[in-house]
Amino acid sequence: MIKVENLSKSFGPKVAVNGVSFTVERGEVLGFLGPNGAGKSTTMRMITGFIPPSEGKVTVGQHDMIEDPIPAKRLIGYLPENAPAYTDMTVEGFLGFIAELRGMHGDARKRAVHRVVEMCFLESVLYQSIETLSKGFRHRTCLAQSIIHDPEVLVMDEPTDGLDPNQKHEVRGLIRRMGEKKAIIFSTHILEEVEAVCSRAIIIDRGQIVANGTPQQLKQQSDAAGAVLLIVRAVAGAQLVERLSGVANARRTAIVKEENGKVWARVYPKSANTNGELARNVLAAATGWQVEELHTEEGRLDEVFRSITLPETAKSAKP
Amino acid sequence: MNSISNIRAITKRELGGYFSSPVAYVFIVIFLLLTGFFTFMAGGFFERGQASLENSFFVWHPWLYLFLVPAAGMRLWAEERRVGTLELLLTLPITTWQAIAGKFLASWLFLLLALVLTFPVVITVNFLGSPDNGVIFAAYVGSFLMAGAYLAIACMTSAMTRNQVVSFIVSFVICLLLVLCGFPPVTNLLTRWDIPWLVNTVAAFSVITHFEYFTKGVVDSRDVIFFLSVIGFSLFTTGVIIRSHRAG
Numbered sequence: 079m080i081k082v083e084n085l086s087k088s089f090g091p092k093v094a095v096n097g098v099s100f101t102v103e104r105g106e107v108l109g110f111l112g113p114n115g116a117g118k119s120t121t122m123r124m125i126t127g128f129i130p131p132s133e134g135k136v137t138v139g140q141h142d143m144i145e146d147p148i149p150a151k152r153l154i155g156y157l158p159e160n161a162p163a164y165t166d167m168t169v170e171g172f173l174g175f176i177a178e179l180r181g182m183h184g185d186a187r188k189r190a191v192h193r194v195v196e197m198c199f200l201e202s203v204l205y206q207s208i209e210t211l212s213k214g215f216r217h218r219t220c221l222a223q224s225i226i227h228d229p230e231v232l233v234m235d236e237p238t239d240g241l242d243p244n245q246k247h248e249v250r251g252l253i254r255r256m257g258e259k260k261a262i263i264f265s266t267h268i269l270e271e272v273e274a275v276c277s278r279a280i281i282i283d284r285g286q287i288v289a290n291g292t293p294q295q296l297k298q299q300s301d302a303a304g305a306v307l308l309i310v311r312a313v314a315g316a317q318l319v320e321r322l323s324g325v326a327n328a329r330r331t332a333i334v335k336e337e338n339g340k341v342w343a344r345v346y347p348k349s350a351n352t353n354g355e356l357a358r359n360v361l362a363a364a365t366g367w368q369v370e371e372l373h374t375e376e377g378r379l380d381e382v383f384r385s386i387t388l389p390e391t392a393k394s395a396k397p
Numbered sequence: 398m399n400s401i402s403n404i405r406a407i408t409k410r411e412l413g414g415y416f417s418s419p420v421a422y423v424f425i426v427i428f429l430l431l432t433g434f435f436t437f438m439a440g441g442f443f444e445r446g447q448a449s450l451e452n453s454f455f456v457w458h459p460w461l462y463l464f465l466v467p468a469a470g471m472r473l474w475a476e477e478r479r480v481g482t483l484e485l486l487l488t489l490p491i492t493t494w495q496a497i498a499g500k501f502l503a504s505w506l507f508l509l510l511a512l513v514l515t516f517p518v519v520i521t522v523n524f525l526g527s528p529d530n531g532v533i534f535a536a537y538v539g540s541f542l543m544a545g546a547y548l549a550i551a552c553m554t555s556a557m558t559r560n561q562v563v564s565f566i567v568s569f570v571i572c573l574l575l576v577l578c579g580f581p582p583v584t585n586l587l588t589r590w591d592i593p594w595l596v597n598t599v600a601a602f603s604v605i606t607h608f609e610y611f612t613k614g615v616v617d618s619r620d621v622i623f624f625l626s627v628i629g630f631s632l633f634t635t636g637v638i639i640r641s642h643r644a645g
Binding site for chain 2: 152155164
């Protein structure tokens with residue numbers, strides 16, 4: 079549905095986006111990750127046709143965004159960053175206005191407004207002017223306008239920014255449900271969101287794609303992927319490290335922390351740890367100790383994110 | 398027609414925007430107070446003893462519009478940019494021209510409304526004497542066209558910035574230049590240099606000269622074309638500015 083080819087954008091001498099390519103198909107939810115200023119918003123603005131790219135091509139459906147913008151824009155629903163809306167209008171007036179520009183009139187328009195008001199829980203503020211709304215309601219109003227025409231493609235810039243945990247949960251659920259039938263791109267800073275919602279994630283840094291894969295695949299790039307975490311009581315840290323170092327397939331053992339007579343230790347695997355082999359080996363080695371907990375770790379997305387996007391100097395300075 | 402319904406939707410929204418804030422009411426009240434004051438006090442409507450609005454009422458319009466019209470037009474694009482709704486508007490399936498036309502029409506209609514509300518002056522002069530209402534109507538048409546020309550300039554400067562004050566001042570200055578082109582002190586100064594083509598060119602850009610024909614009851618196609626071409630040029634430039642801003 080969305081095809082981005084070799085997209086670049088410079089603002090004067092500053093290169094904001096540099097040769098980004100990817101595709102999103104129907105039924106996919108693509109998470110767009112990256113530090114602030116990495117080029118996420120700029121990329122999304124080029125996809126939605128707000129700013130023209132310096133180089134490269136965006137195709138939405140069958141339509142080129144630069145050559146043939148109107149039909150391409152018809153397919154897209156867009157939630158810009160900070161969820162802007164005409165603050166002097168009522169929620170109903172605003173949604174009606176957007177529906178009209180989306181080519182819906184009369185009954186169809188009324189039905190469309192009614193549908194999104196229900197989906198985004200806006201009934202209680204329907205006749206309130208947008209400037210009097212709380213941030214959460216304002217955000218959902220803008221979300222509602224982006225899905226009013228039931229678009230095939232949905233582009234959302236930080237859709238959960240500024241929402242409370244319950245609202246975040248709602249919006250994630252909504253994205254996941256819509257993702258079954260649409261092609262969705264959304265950007266976020268929240269890594270747990272990626273795991274909860276995305277079928278694929280792209281990490282972008284300084285205008286370039288630095289990682290692209292399912293959340294699972296990305297997590298496996300983590301240092302701690304496949305490591306075994308062990309919590310035991312009443313054993314000295316040094317003794318624990320000594321015994322666990324001898325375990326088959328263990329590369330290294332590290333004490334995570336010691337507290338209240340308990341020791342947290344992490345055993346890193348030499349090669350890929352499949353089917354819990356390392357966990358069984360560690361358990362065998364721990365015979366006689368008071369084991370409280372033992373599990374294989376999946377790896378953490380935030381760790382991968384940091385190791386990819388931090389500059390080299392900061393990485394080596396890391397403890 | 399798709400584009401017409403898009404323009405209509407934007408015009409409707411923009412007009413609603415005027416009336417949902419105090420802007421519209423303040424503007425109309427100030428406009429009516431000032432036209433009333435200038436007509437009856439400064440313009441000496443009664444003292445003249447003429448059944449005409451030319452020298453008491455319409456003569457002030459180029460000067461009143463000078464600051465009132467930029468005030469009505471300054472928010473058109475600057476506000477959209479500041480709040481971020483520009484991103485919303487320009488990613489909808491509409492062309493930039495439809496958005497420009499819709500916004501311009503809304504403000505122009507708003508100015509028309511303010512102008513129509515000066516009707517008591519027309520009633521007064523008809524009550525006191527028997528003026529040529531054809532001349533008065535022609536002068537209204539001229540006034541409306543002149544307001545459109547000022548407004549298109551305000552629209553252009555509004556697209557340049559996200560700051561409404563900057564937009565106001567720049568469009569005020571541009572409109573002032575257009576007014577001064579035909580102001581006697583300026584034209585006399587130029588006549589002294591004795592370069593006839595320069596005097597003629599500068600005077601041709603004067604809104605006052607073009608407007609004066611309307612107030613005398615002459616609707617000349619040249620004057621109509623002058624105002625329409627100022628509108629066309631300014632709106633075209635607005636489009637170019639919006640496009641270039643997006644290109645970064």
